[in-house]
Amino acid sequence: MTLDWSVVWQNKWLLAEGALMTIVLTVLTMGFAVPLGIVLAFMRISKWRSLALFSQCFVELFRNIPLILIVYWSFYVIPILVPVQFSAFTTGLIALVLCVSAYNAETFRAGINSVRAGQTNAGLALGMSQFQVMKEIILPQAARRVLPILATTWVSLFKDTSLVSVIAVGELSHVALQIRSQSFRVLEMLTAMAVIYWMMGYPQAKLSDWVRKKFEVKE
Amino acid sequence: MTDTTPIRRAATQPPLLEYKHVRKAFGAFQAIDDISINIYPGEVVCFIGPSGSGKSTLLRGTNGLDPFDGGEVIFDGLVLPRKPSDVRKVRQRMGMVFQNFELFPHKTALQNVAIGPITVLNTDRATAEKQAMALLAKVGLDDKADNYPVNLSGGQQQRVAIARALAMQPEVLLFDEPTSALDPETIGEVLSVMKALADEGRTMVIVTHEMSFARRVADWVIVFERGKVLEEGPPEQIFEAPTVERTKEFLGHLGWA
Numbered sequence: 016m017t018l019d020w021s022v023v024w025q026n027k028w029l030l031a032e033g034a035l036m037t038i039v040l041t042v043l044t045m046g047f048a049v050p051l052g053i054v055l056a057f058m059r060i061s062k063w064r065s066l067a068l069f070s071q072c073f074v075e076l077f078r079n080i081p082l083i084l085i086v087y088w089s090f091y092v093i094p095i096l097v098p099v100q101f102s103a104f105t106t107g108l109i110a111l112v113l114c115v116s117a118y119n120a121e122t123f124r125a126g127i128n129s130v131r132a133g134q135t136n137a138g139l140a141l142g143m144s145q146f147q148v149m150k151e152i153i154l155p156q157a158a159r160r161v162l163p164i165l166a167t168t169w170v171s172l173f174k175d176t177s178l179v180s181v182i183a184v185g186e187l188s189h190v191a192l193q194i195r196s197q198s199f200r201v202l203e204m205l206t207a208m209a210v211i212y213w214m215m216g217y218p219q220a221k222l223s224d225w226v227r228k229k230f231e232v233k234e
Numbered sequence: 235m236t237d238t239t240p241i242r243r244a245a246t247q248p249p250l251l252e253y254k255h256v257r258k259a260f261g262a263f264q265a266i267d268d269i270s271i272n273i274y275p276g277e278v279v280c281f282i283g284p285s286g287s288g289k290s291t292l293l294r295g296t297n298g299l300d301p302f303d304g305g306e307v308i309f310d311g312l313v314l315p316r317k318p319s320d321v322r323k324v325r326q327r328m329g330m331v332f333q334n335f336e337l338f339p340h341k342t343a344l345q346n347v348a349i350g351p352i353t354v355l356n357t358d359r360a361t362a363e364k365q366a367m368a369l370l371a372k373v374g375l376d377d378k379a380d381n382y383p384v385n386l387s388g389g390q391q392q393r394v395a396i397a398r399a400l401a402m403q404p405e406v407l408l409f410d411e412p413t414s415a416l417d418p419e420t421i422g423e424v425l426s427v428m429k430a431l432a433d434e435g436r437t438m439v440i441v442t443h444e445m446s447f448a449r450r451v452a453d454w455v456i457v458f459e460r461g462k463v464l465e466e467g468p469p470e471q472i473f474e475a476p477t478v479e480r481t482k483e484f485l486g487h488l489g490w491a
Contacts, residue, residue, distance in 0.1 A: 136299050137336035141350040141402060142326030145318065151353055155340045 022200040023207040026190075033190030034211055040104075040176045040186055044111040045169060051112065052119025059124050070120065077117035083178045086110040090182045107179030115172055122164045126157035159230045166223035173216055187211060240467045242454060244274035248311070250406060250437055251296065256305035258291055265291045266302065267461035273406070273439055278432045280448035280469075281441045283458035284484060289441045292458070293410050296439070297321075297328045310405065326354055329399030333411040335391040337383040337398070343370060344379040347397045354402065362401075369397040373427050389420025393427055400431075407431065409440040445488055449473045457481050 023030070058070035077085065089110040093101060101109070130153045138148035180189035188208065195204035251273035258266040266288045273279050281289035294300040296307055298314055298321040307314040309328070315321050337346050347366035351357035357365075370376045373393040375386075383391050392412055399407060409428070413421045425447050432438060432451050442448055448455055448469060455472040457464040465478040473490060476482050 133332060133334055133336040134338065137330075137332060137338070139299060139322075140297060140325060140328075140330035140332075141398070142322050142354040143350075144322060147353050151349060152338055156338075159340065 018203055019200060020203055020207075022194065022198050022203055026194050029190050029194065030187065030207070030211065033185060033187035034215065036104075036184070036186040036190075037173070037176050037188075038215070040108065040111065040179065040184070041169070041173045043108055044115055044172060044176070045165075047108075047112045048115035048119050049165070051116035052123050055116060055120035056123035056127065059120065060127065074117045074120045077113045078121065082110070082114050082175055083181065085114050086179055086182055089113070103179075103182050103184045107176075107182055107184040110179065111172070111176065114175075115168065118168055119165070122161055122168065123157070126161035126164075127153060129160050130156045162230050163223070163227035166226040170216065170220050170223050173219060174212065177212075240471050242274070242468070244277040244453060245272075247275050249273060249308075250275045250310060251439070252308040253292070253296075254306050254308065256292070256295060256302045256307065258288075258295060258300075258302045258304075264461050266295070268305070269461070269463055270305075271456060271463060271466065273437065275437055276435045277453045278436075278438045278440065278451055279454045279456060280452040281439065281456050281458060282443070282445065282448055282472075282484075283464065286460075287458035288461040289456075289458045290410055293408050293439060293441050296408055297325045297330060299330075326402055327405045329402060329404035329407045331392070331395050331399055331407065331409045331412050333414050335383070335388070335395045335415070337386075337391050337395055339383050342380050342382055343375060343386065343394045346383070346394055347401050350398060350402045366397070366401060369400050370394070372400070373397045374423075387420055388416045389423045392416065392420075392424045396424075396427055396431075406437040406439065409438065409442070411441050411443065413442070413444055443488075445473070445485070445490055457484065459484070 055070045055073060058066040059074070061067055086107060089106050090103075093106060093109065134152050134156070135148050138152045139145075143151065176186055177188035180186060180192060183189060191204050191208040191211075195201055198204070249272035253269055253271050256266055256269050257264070265286075269288070269292060281293065283289050291300065295302045296314075298307075298316075301316065309324055312324065314324055337343075338349065341349060344363060344366050347369055348359070348362040351362040351365065352359060367376060367379060370379050373396055375390060375393055375397070378386060378390060378394075383394070386394065396407075396412075412428070413424050416424065421444070425444065428438070428440070428447075429451050440448070440452075450469075452469045454466065455469050456466040457472060457476075457478070459480060464484075465472065465476060465481045467477075471477070472481065473485065476485065
């Protein structure tokens with residue numbers, strides 16, 4: 016069996032485009048999933064039962080089914096639910112946002128709950144309002160605990176974007192697998208894919224480790 | 235017949251703080267069982283008694299953090315409101331010091347002291363920090379202004395917490411077992427700060443297990459048991475000649491009498 020690596024180089028621009036799309040998907044997903052996660056977390060801890068219940072159902076649904084299923088589901092179900100025709104990219108993005116915002120909601124909720132009740136009392140005792148306590152006391156402390164977990168989620172998400180390739184979103188996996196099936200250079204393309212993912216993922220993982228170290232809560 | 239009623243010097247003025255028939259239960263456990271007591275301006279009042287006697291619960295109900303089930307607290311002639319936005323106004327006038335300090339770990343000592351005036355009184359940062367610095371100096375910690383709580387000892391943290399309470403210029407200071415979480419060697423520094431505040435004539439309500447401190451600093455001592463007031467009086471009476479047998483027993487367990 017002879018290997019011909021030239022196929023990788025010949026398709027460098029296609030692969031670069033795919034890699035760029037992977038990054039764009041990751042950034043956009045997090046861009047939506049962080050605020051959504053915050054909203055869901057606040058709904059979950061709010062005193063309005065219906066909001067809390069909605070948030071809980073949302074989180075428990077999307078957190079407990081495989082992402083690939085959400086991707087397929089979005090692809091087939093969204094066109095039935097809404098009259099608008101979404102592109103594959105938008106559909107994939109929606110699927111990722113649904114899943115990751117469910118994760119983020121739990122992350123934020125845990126972060127807020129991890130700040131002990133005495134801190135709230137100390138703020139209230141000074142005469143602060145509930146809102147001021149949340150803003151000045153709870154959220155800054157929660158953020159330090161949430162950030163490292165968000166960084167970990169980011170690293171997973173970066174790799175999980177590959178799952179939207181099943182609905183033909185032109186990110187790195189899709190592009191590479193397309194080239195593979197056209198050129199029959201299976202091993203070369205899979206290896207190239209692995210190398211590109213690793214080269215992009217490794218620095219992010221290191222950055223995430225650094226974030227975790229930097230924001231470690233000492234008490 | 236001689237009058238044996240102990241003299242309460244501060245009682246010539248109207249009380250600053252009145253508890254009227256306050257009650258609180260945790261499930262079937264009656265933590266506070268119809269207590270009515272007064273705190274007068276300028277007084278240092280110590281709440282003592284065995285664990286679970288209701289003294290901490292009474293203190294935490296004072297500013298509505300842990301509201302009573304019934305009865306009322308009257309502060310400066312004003313019934314403590316139940317509505318969150320109204321009770322805030324009263325809380326601003328009461329300082330509270332917690333057993334576990336509860337300093338804000340993401341803020342420096344200086345920022346911990348300044349945050350109350352900045353957020354609640356809308357004091358500008360520069361003024362608030364200047365006042366905070368003066369308060370840290372008062373508790374002997376101006377050299378630690380830029381330290382985060384994690385880098386302070388328990389005793390230092392509690393002194394910062396006292397400065398934080400003072401920053402709101404409270405009319406009464408509530409201390410909830412302020413030295414119970416401290417290493418023995420740092421208890422003294424906190425007590426001496428509290429003694430200095432007492433000497434300034436501040437009104438202080440202190441839940442404590444430090445009997446020698448209560449004996450030395452209190453103007454009035456209230457002994458609690460099972461959610462009721464067992465006995466109250468000046469420290470000389472409580473510690474030297476308690477009139478109630480259970481007070482003798484309680485103090486006896488602690489090595490007094």
